[in-house]
Amino acid sequence: MLKNTFKNYPNDKGYFGQFGGRYVSETLMPLILEVEKEYEKIKSNKDFIKEFNHYLKTYVGRPSPLFFAERISNDLGGPKIYFKRDELNHTGAHKINNCMGQILLAKKMGKSRIIAETGAGQHGVATATVCALFGLPCIVYMGEKDIQRQSPNVFRMKLLGAEIRSVSTGSKSLKDAMNEALRDWVTNVEDTFYIIGTAAGPHPYPTMVRDFQSVIGKEVREQLEEVEGKTPDLLMACIGGGSNALGLFHEFLDDLDVEMIAVEAAGHGINTDMHAASLAGGKPGVLHGNKTYLLQSNTGQIQEAHSISAGLDYPGIGPEHSFLFEEKRVTYMSATDKEALEAFQYCCKLEGIIPALEPAHALAVLKKIAINYSKDKIIVMNMCGRGDKDIFTIANELKIKI
Numbered sequence: 001m002l003k004n005t006f007k008n009y010p011n012d013k014g015y016f017g018q019f020g021g022r023y024v025s026e027t028l029m030p031l032i033l034e035v036e037k038e039y040e041k042i043k044s045n046k047d048f049i050k051e052f053n054h055y056l057k058t059y060v061g062r063p064s065p066l067f068f069a070e071r072i073s074n075d076l077g078g079p080k081i082y083f084k085r086d087e088l089n090h091t092g093a094h095k096i097n098n099c100m101g102q103i104l105l106a107k108k109m110g111k112s113r114i115i116a117e118t119g120a121g122q123h124g125v126a127t128a129t130v131c132a133l134f135g136l137p138c139i140v141y142m143g144e145k146d147i148q149r150q151s152p153n154v155f156r157m158k159l160l161g162a163e164i165r166s167v168s169t170g171s172k173s174l175k176d177a178m179n180e181a182l183r184d185w186v187t188n189v190e191d192t193f194y195i196i197g198t199a200a201g202p203h204p205y206p207t208m209v210r211d212f213q214s215v216i217g218k219e220v221r222e223q224l225e226e227v228e229g230k231t232p233d234l235l236m237a238c239i240g241g242g243s244n245a246l247g248l249f250h251e252f253l254d255d256l257d258v259e260m261i262a263v264e265a266a267g268h269g270i271n272t273d274m275h276a277a278s279l280a281g282g283k284p285g286v287l288h289g290n291k292t293y294l295l296q297s298n299t300g301q302i303q304e305a306h307s308i309s310a311g312l313d314y315p316g317i318g319p320e321h322s323f324l325f326e327e328k329r330v331t332y333m334s335a336t337d338k339e340a341l342e343a344f345q346y347c348c349k350l351e352g353i354i355p356a357l358e359p360a361h362a363l364a365v366l367k368k369i370a371i372n373y374s375k376d377k378i379i380v381m382n383m384c385g386r387g388d389k390d391i392f393t394i395a396n397e398l399k400i401k402i
């Protein structure tokens, strides 16, 4: 494959270089192959694309605006900074783009029961939402610890009619919820579709999730062409599993003059054991059906991730990012809890936008590096979620009673 065709990955076995693939049990293999076969069929089917776009427009609220953050641009004194406002989507983040695509696929496949895993609850809420929309039962696996930490989202999912199954194995968080969901899938082969929430898992999930999210970058290309008559100089996004970042980046991967920076959560610091930076602090291994960078101990045990932002709190990263990291197509940096908290407040005061703590990590790095770019440069940052869900965490961190 030519060096400059990053967009053509993965290969037909689902590998991005050495990463990705399909490391699943024999019992799961037929299910995964069926999803792949059906996805291949619908992805270029005109009727499917039309239906997907229809719901993105009339239900999700796409296209999301591209906003010139003028006060922040002036304050940082360098390049023009734009926010891609995916926080304005229905349910408050980018997750619904992917859920919409996957539930339409599930319907095409004649599936009648939906399962999902969730950590912070954002993906659970988006899945419960599309299940209500199409009248399908929804079961969400969630770690016991996360159920306690994320009670507003648990309540939202219940209002939307979902059943929450508490997972009390392992670290009682996202990684274990994903294991339980995979187990459920194997035992309910006939009727169940598993909606994975980020660009991870066995092939074809990392590719499928990326494709459904890539509407973000496609819109950016058109919108920026209209207002500036050019492509962006730098794209920025935060990384949990990596789906919103790939959603923004994928369209531009072969535009080699477009620079990209993705931001991992450094928690209390990369050199502590309290962070979620899988690339900066992890090494390659296999988890949840794919090979990728993982936080692990010397003996290969998966380590718990930490971040102030529950959405970034995953000990792995999608395999495509591991590939783009090793190929150096994307630069990976990180921001600590403290830096994200500062950037959060900065964004509220300067632009009247309460960001989610996840994109606040990207903004924290943007604030530091903007000075290196001249006034004629354009940076687009994905504002992938809104901060309503985070106000209790913020109040707690700032020691404010609400």
Ligand SMILES: *Cc1c(COP(=O)(O)O)cnc(C)c1O
Binding pocket: 093, 094, 095, 122, 123, 197, 198, 199, 238, 239, 240, 241, 242, 243, 244, 245, 311, 312, 356, 358, 359, 384, 385, 386
């Ligand atoms: C879930 C979530 C993330 C992390 O997931 P990615 O797959 O890395 O995008 C980031 N931001 C928000 C707002 C989220 O809800």
